[in-house]
Amino acid sequence: MTFIQSRTTVWLLLSLGFAATIATLTLIPQASMSVGPQGVDKLYHMIAFAALIFPTALLRPKGCLRFGCLATLYGGIIEAIQPVFGRSADMFDFLADGLGVTIGIFLGLAARRIFFKR
Template identity: 40%
Template sequence: MQYLLSLNQRYWAPLTIVLLMIVTAGSLEPNHGPLPEALPWDKARHFLAYGALTLPIALARPRHWGLLLAGMVGWSVAIECAQPFVGRVCDIRDFLANASGVMLALLGAEIMRHMAVSHWRR
């Protein structure tokens, strides 16, 4: 666990930029039909994408969670509002799945950091 946290501490910024570009591109890509069925439920994709996007920042910058929460939720709202301009639909359920992924990533980061500290103190 400690190794993963130190690796994240070193590479969180470039990882976050790459993930942000992937999530944004995927969210604004015009709808060309059904998505692959690797994750059959569309909301699970939203949940996982925003959770994965939030986790590296939450682990690297735990004191800035309020700002992180506001930024990720704001980005989600902006993406949802921009989707009608690229032939997609603005859906409140997508936003709720995004926000849920952000919240779970924040909780998961806190648990991971607590586990690492507890292990280190032994």
């Protein structure tokens, strides 16, 4: 396996893993989990979506715009279907998702400059 192929494999596995984790955690009925202090769930959304896009910014930077838009759309779809799973849709969660995507892109590109020095 070449370096490019292994980088693509790592990117794909990390991205799919984070996407699956986000879906699981955001679709579990809320009564079965403790949320924490008021508003902390927005921080969780930002961290989760920053983690989701970080591998793209680090390993496939040319895809940042495309995959950033897809990640934000993913957050919107999750918010739209949450009522089916006994949760409530929240526009502020969606905004936190988008902010997390933006933060993740900036952090990933910064890490790329440090680690890959290109």
